[in-house]
Amino acid sequence: MAEQPVPFWRKIAEAVGLSEPGLPVGPAAPRTGSQSAPAPAAPAAAGPAVVPAAPAVPSPTPAAGGEPQPPAAPDAEALLELWFARAEDDVIAWRQCVPGPSAAEIGTRLSLVPAAFLSDAVAILPLAEHILETEYGASRAAPAARRAQDVLAVVDQVRATGSSAARRGAALVLWLWASDDLHGPLSVPLTIVLHDRALAALAFRLASVVDPAEWVSDADRRDEAARQFLFWSGHLPAGEDEATARSILTMRDSLQQNAALAQSLADHEHRLEVTRRLQAARAREAAARYSNE
Incomplete structure (x- = not known):
């Protein structure tokens, strides 16, 4: 008897430690690599199986004295340097x-995240591999392989x-x-060409100043x-x-409002501005040479 493929969400559950009762009972509907159009909606009587959204913030582990201990603070400067090194x-x-x-639509998805995704021990490598497998499929085409x-x-x-x-x-x-x-497709499919930038923006830029538990x-x-997710994914909110x-993102931006890190951001933006001016000057020089030849 042919071996059945492991359903997508069973693989995800194994990666993040979701319990068996929280899994869909049947295989997930396949997704296309391009996500060019939303998948057909399921009939109302047989709605999509949903992993229940457990409490957003994992319970802290009690210390020997019985008091819960907060998670260790990240090295904000080190995370920011990884973001700045990308020169976005x-x-x-x-x-x-x-x-x-819309931002509200993405926010709703964040609020539905199973608590296991916020565990300190979440295994992001197998999680990413399983998700990329559905995002890009089995395509060996150079652009898809490069994006993955x-x-x-x-x-x-x-x-x-x-x-x-x-x-x-x-x-x-x-x-x-x-x-x-x-939970079904978003109202507007996300582009897949900037996945790495969006991932880096939230893991390095935003997580350096706001603990991800607060995003939920x-x-x-x-x-x-x-x-931030929509912007660095290449989208304006609907x-x-x-x-x-x-204007709204500037008002919300915790990095710009963080007194200890604002100077680092200002220095980074100054370097980008200098780079833009140099590139513009080189382009003008090249155009002048071309017109004189």
Whole structure:
């Protein structure tokens, strides 16, 4: 008898430690690599099986004296340096944004995350591998393979930091990509070409200043996480133009409001501005040479 493939969500459950009763009983519907169109809706009488959203914040482990101990704070500067090393230019990123789902829709998905994704011990490598398998399918095409490798490279960076905050931040991004299989497709499919950037933005940039547990439990921080995720994924929130989206994200941005880290961000943005000016000057010089030849 042919061996049946392991359903997608059973693989995910094994990676994050979800209990057997919380799993769908049947195989998940396959997803296309391009996500060009939403999957057909399931009949109302037989709605999609859903992993119950357990409490958002894992219970702290009591110390010897019986008092719960908070998780260790991440090395914010070290995480930020990993983000700055990518030299992501937000000016260019805003120009390239296309309409996406609403921030409220992404925030709802965050609120539905099973608690196991916020465990300090969440295994993000197998989690990422299973999710990338459905995102890109079995395609060996160079662009798809390169995108998958770029995401796995960020996952390796996250693991190397030893930061619980970075690891849980990455797990929440992976949940946002995988949640379609449990809760149905988003109103606007996410692009898949900037997965690595979105993963790095939340695991390094946002997790350096806001613990990922707060992305779930606090309404303002959840909206911030949703907006950061959409922006670095290359999307404007539904119903918002660039000016509105930028204004709200600036108001929410915890990194810009963090007195201890704001100077690091300002220095980084200054370096990007200098780079933009140099590139513009080189482009003008090249154009002048071409017109004189």
